[in-house]
Amino acid sequence: MTVPVPVLSLRDLTVDIPTRHGTLRPVDQVSWDIARGEILGVVGESGAGKSMTGNAVIGLLDPPAHISGGQVLLEGERIDDLPLAKMRRIRGKRIGMVFQDPLTSLNPLLTVGDQLTETILRHLDVDREEAAQRAIRGLDEVGIPSARNRMGAYPHEFSGGMRQRVVIALALCAEPTLLIADEPTTALDVSVQAQIIALLKRLCRERGMAAMLITHDMGVIAETADRVAVMYAGRLAEIGPVAQIVGQPRHPYTDGLMASTPAASAGQARLRQIPGAMPRLNALPDGCAFSPRCPRAQDRCRHDPRPRVGEADARAACWFPIEPEEDAA
Amino acid sequence: MLAFIIRRVFQSVIVLLAVGLVAFSMFRFVGDPIENLLGQERTVQDVERLRETLGLNDPFPVQYARFLGRAVQGDFGISYRQSRPVAQIIAERAPATLELAFVSGFLALTVGIGLGVFTAIRRDGWAANVIMSASLIGVSLPTFLIGILLIYVFGVQLRWLPTFGRGEVVQLGWWSTGFLTQSGLKSLILPAITLGLFQMTLIMRLVRSEMLEVLRQDYIRFARARGLAAKSVNFRHALKNTMVPVITVTGLQLGAIIAFAIITETVFQWPGVGLLFINAVQFVDIPVMAAYLMLISVMFVMINLLVDILYVWVDPRLRIDGRHA
Numbered sequence: 335m336t337v338p339v340p341v342l343s344l345r346d347l348t349v350d351i352p353t354r355h356g357t358l359r360p361v362d363q364v365s366w367d368i369a370r371g372e373i374l375g376v377v378g379e380s381g382a383g384k385s386m387t388g389n390a391v392i393g394l395l396d397p398p399a400h401i402s403g404g405q406v407l408l409e410g411e412r413i414d415d416l417p418l419a420k421m422r423r424i425r426g427k428r429i430g431m432v433f434q435d436p437l438t439s440l441n442p443l444l445t446v447g448d449q450l451t452e453t454i455l456r457h458l459d460v461d462r463e464e465a466a467q468r469a470i471r472g473l474d475e476v477g478i479p480s481a482r483n484r485m486g487a488y489p490h491e492f493s494g495g496m497r498q499r500v501v502i503a504l505a506l507c508a509e510p511t512l513l514i515a516d517e518p519t520t521a522l523d524v525s526v527q528a529q530i531i532a533l534l535k536r537l538c539r540e541r542g543m544a545a546m547l548i549t550h551d552m553g554v555i556a557e558t559a560d561r562v563a564v565m566y567a568g569r570l571a572e573i574g575p576v577a578q579i580v581g582q583p584r585h586p587y588t589d590g591l592m593a594s595t596p597a598a599s600a601g602q603a604r605l606r607q608i609p610g611a612m613p614r615l616n617a618l619p620d621g622c623a624f625s626p627r628c629p630r631a632q633d634r635c636r637h638d639p640r641p642r643v644g645e646a647d648a649r650a651a652c653w654f655p656i657e658p659e660e661d662a663a
Numbered sequence: 664m665l666a667f668i669i670r671r672v673f674q675s676v677i678v679l680l681a682v683g684l685v686a687f688s689m690f691r692f693v694g695d696p697i698e699n700l701l702g703q704e705r706t707v708q709d710v711e712r713l714r715e716t717l718g719l720n721d722p723f724p725v726q727y728a729r730f731l732g733r734a735v736q737g738d739f740g741i742s743y744r745q746s747r748p749v750a751q752i753i754a755e756r757a758p759a760t761l762e763l764a765f766v767s768g769f770l771a772l773t774v775g776i777g778l779g780v781f782t783a784i785r786r787d788g789w790a791a792n793v794i795m796s797a798s799l800i801g802v803s804l805p806t807f808l809i810g811i812l813l814i815y816v817f818g819v820q821l822r823w824l825p826t827f828g829r830g831e832v833v834q835l836g837w838w839s840t841g842f843l844t845q846s847g848l849k850s851l852i853l854p855a856i857t858l859g860l861f862q863m864t865l866i867m868r869l870v871r872s873e874m875l876e877v878l879r880q881d882y883i884r885f886a887r888a889r890g891l892a893a894k895s896v897n898f899r900h901a902l903k904n905t906m907v908p909v910i911t912v913t914g915l916q917l918g919a920i921i922a923f924a925i926i927t928e929t930v931f932q933w934p935g936v937g938l939l940f941i942n943a944v945q946f947v948d949i950p951v952m953a954a955y956l957m958l959i960s961v962m963f964v965m966i967n968l969l970v971d972i973l974y975v976w977v978d979p980r981l982r983i984d985g986r987h988a
């Protein structure tokens with residue numbers, strides 16, 4: 335039996351930002367796999383390096399930020415060292431990306447039909463007529479009512495939720511195998527957030543698409559993700575199946591994160607807040623970056639870097655992880 | 664949309680009435696028209712008769728209305744110096760200025776936008792840096808100095824190009840054009856560069872800074888994330904979004920080109936309305952000055968109107984009708 339190749343593999347992916355006051359490392363040796371049809375939720379506080387990781391995968395880091403180490407593999411093929419022209423053929427075609435704010439993601443001066451057909455013509459070998467047909471089908475699929483008539487409409491003629499649907503249609507119109515969604519619902523009304531998440535989930539299932547869903551909404555994660563990666567100060571703190579991350583976290587940071595989230599800690603008497611704040615990139619402590627805030631930290635944590643426990647698909651970067659029996663006690 | 668245009672036209676008319684008032688006041692208060700028309704030897708009766716025929720005894724508003732009425736019909740009076748209708752003199756001179764302004768404006772716009780886009784996309788390249796530094800010269804050197812420098816280098820030293828006049832012109836009806844002869848075209852080069860250089864650098868710097876701003880926007884990021892070609896991202900998506908501010912400034916600058924033609928025309932002895940105006944000032948030829956003032960303001964007002972209409976054409980968000988959200 336052959337092991338299926340993951341759609342996305344990160345191998346010790348590292349991103350550096352050289353500045354006048356030294357080099358910052360917003361992404362530090364992050365590794366994970368996402369299989370076909372799997373949704374990986376990526377969580378962490380603001381500034382943890384989630385967006386940087388997503389941008390690094392699609393090759394859209396803003397200079398001077400750059401990949402300084404590790405590899406990005408798309409369906410087994412290395413893409414982090416491709417020349418720009420080749421990378422452009424992968425963006426949109428094999429990796430679709432959705433950004434946070436649908437109000438600013440669409441070009442205000444072009445109709446949604448123009449933006450869709452332009453993208454389709456770029457990646458697929460079809461004529462204008464066929465591209466327009468596909469564009470209409472795409473809008474239809476994401477739930478834009480009377481799609482055919484809305485092809486000539488400009489972005490400002492859509493509501494926020496509808497615009498995010500258009501953005502999703504645009505990201506998926508060339509049928510990519512990987513979708514990266516960077517906080518796709520954060521800028522939306524609460525009332526439409528669930529609809530957009532349900533839409534993303536449905537499209538992933540229908541197309542067997544792998545997805546990297548960046549969010550800080552644990553409710554979204556619990557409902558959508560198959561596995562969850564927790565990031566802290568540019569490093570991967572813990573990764574594992576969603577039930578385990580939510581129910582039996584092993585890393586004290588994950589534990590604290592869950593305890594401070596209403597959706598994940600339903601039933602608990604009150605929310606716990608982790609004391610302190612995430613360290614800035616230019617003032618990272620030695621050893622484990624979480625150690626100054628960690629209730630379980632010991633001497634070793636402050637000196638010995640890169641602990642690792644568990645298997646490839648369920649691991650925590652901690653010297654003294656919470657053991658399952660401990661949790662029950 | 665229509666209401667918008669009507670409102671703008673209404674505003675324009677008010678501006679023109681105000682300019683008309685200024686022009687008219689020049690007749691009344693700068694020098695005495697009687698002094699200008701009659702020589703030293705005159706009788707009191709002569710003066711009185713002339714005041715009556717010129718309508719100078721009528722109340723101010725009546726005189727103003729009469730002045731405007733004539734101006735609208737293209738009657739700007741008789742030049743004191745040349746004793747010919749001002750309208751006729753201006754019609755003879757206008758083609759020279761308009762052709763010069765057209766060529767400079769065209770140069771400023773195409774080269775300005777082209778270099779602006781280039782320096783924005785190649786932000787850190789050496790060529791972009793050289794162009795940006797050179798553009799400082801264009802912004803800071805006064806027009807007459809640029810003109811004199813060009814004359815010195817290309818006219819006096821290299822002897823490549825003529826340094827004064829329009830060269831040979833061809834008469835097409837009442838319009839005289841320099842576009843159809845070799846000497847006419849050659850004569851255009853130096854004045855056109857002199858006149859357009861400031862506007863060109865201004866447009867270039869504006870396009871560059873707007874481009875840099877637009878290239879940071881989310882929709883450009885999203886266009887890149889969809890793998891669109893660089894050409895499409897830079898021009899179809901980015902450049903188009905810089906157009907609203909660029910149109911404003913360009914419109915005003917085209918007006919300025921015509922207005923500043925005075926200096927260039929003086930330096931190159933270009934026989935246009937600018938040179939006509941300077942000569943008129945020297946001889947206090949009030950009718951010519953007044954007519955020039957009014958024509959320039961009509962031009963500015965029309966350009967402004969055009970700019971407003973172009974906005975709406977470029978940016979669908981400003982089209983109030985056609986909304987179906």
Ligand SMILES: Nc1ncnc2c1ncn2[C@@H]1O[C@H](COP(=O)(O)OP(=O)(O)O)[C@@H](O)[C@H]1O
Nearest residue numbers: 351358360379380381382383384385386387615
């Ligand atoms: N141009 C930059 N210069 C310095 N630091 C930056 C720059 N851009 C981002 N960062 C830092 O990189 C870190 C990761 O940012 P990001 O990936 O956007 O976080 P997240 O998406 O998880 O909120 C943050 O700490 C941020 O301050």
Ligand SMILES: [Mg+2]
Nearest residue numbers: 384385386516
């Ligand atoms: Mg982010």
